[in-house]
Amino acid sequence: MVNKIVLYAINAVSPHWSDKPFDVSVLPFTILPDVGIEDVSALITENTFDWAKSTLKAEDLKTLKSVRYAIVYRYQTQNSFYGDEDVDAETYITNIAACLRLIRPMQQHALVAQGHITADGTLDVGHFDHPINLMEVPFVQKLFHLHNEDLDLAPLAYSALFKSHDWRILEISDGDAVSRCRTLGRQILET
Numbered sequence: 001m002v003n004k005i006v007l008y009a010i011n012a013v014s015p016h017w018s019d020k021p022f023d024v025s026v027l028p029f030t031i032l033p034d035v036g037i038e039d040v041s042a043l044i045t046e047n048t049f050d051w052a053k054s055t056l057k058a059e060d061l062k063t064l065k066s067v068r069y070a071i072v073y074r075y076q077t078q079n080s081f082y083g084d085e086d087v088d089a090e091t092y093i094t095n096i097a098a099c100l101r102l103i104r105p106m107q108q109h110a111l112v113a114q115g116h117i118t119a120d121g122t123l124d125v126g127h128f129d130h131p132i133n134l135m136e137v138p139f140v141q142k143l144f145h146l147h148n149e150d151l152d153l154a155p156l157a158y159s160a161l162f163k164s165h166d167w168r169i170l171e172i173s174d175g176d177a178v179s180r181c182r183t184l185g186r187q188i189l190e191t
Contacts, residue, residue, distance in 0.1 A: 007070040008097040014145040040070045043123040106144045
């Protein structure tokens with residue numbers, strides 16, 4: 001079995017000077033089985049993305065190397081090459097990230113990176129997605145950061161959206177989507 005990992009970068013957590021600073025002591029935080037938010041700075045070294053130097057600008061490489069927090073999914077496959085299981089893993093983590101972005105829309109400079117953990121505990125990236133088309137978000141969202149209370153909502157949002165397929169929680173005109181997300185998500189998790 002090959003131990004693989006998919007990371008979905010989180011642009012920023014709420015800073016220490018904020019009125020709601022992010023408490024990093026809760027990390028790693030489990031969102032769903034085998035999926036959590038972690039400090040991944042030890043996984044990414046100065047050389048992790050060197051293989052992409054010829055295709056990316058220096059600023060983009062710097063951004064990728066500076067990823068500190070990410071949604072992380074660890075899984076095993078029979079094959080070391082990229083296959084259907086890896087596509088499913090990326091879809092899974094992207095859906096979880098989408099739920100988190102519904103809860104707290106944030107600017108995104110890096111997206112999904114997929115690979116495996118080497119013997120020295122660092123990430124060997126097989127491939128990654130670069131969010132060139134996501135660089136511009138509404139100005140107010142550029143200042144948004146992940147808060148601790150957002151973490152509790154992520155599994156509820158995932159359950160509400162992807163297990164029930166009840167997309168009505170996205171209709172925010174008639175009330176609070178977060179409240180409906182909590183209610184529907186809890187109902188699904190209890191069943």
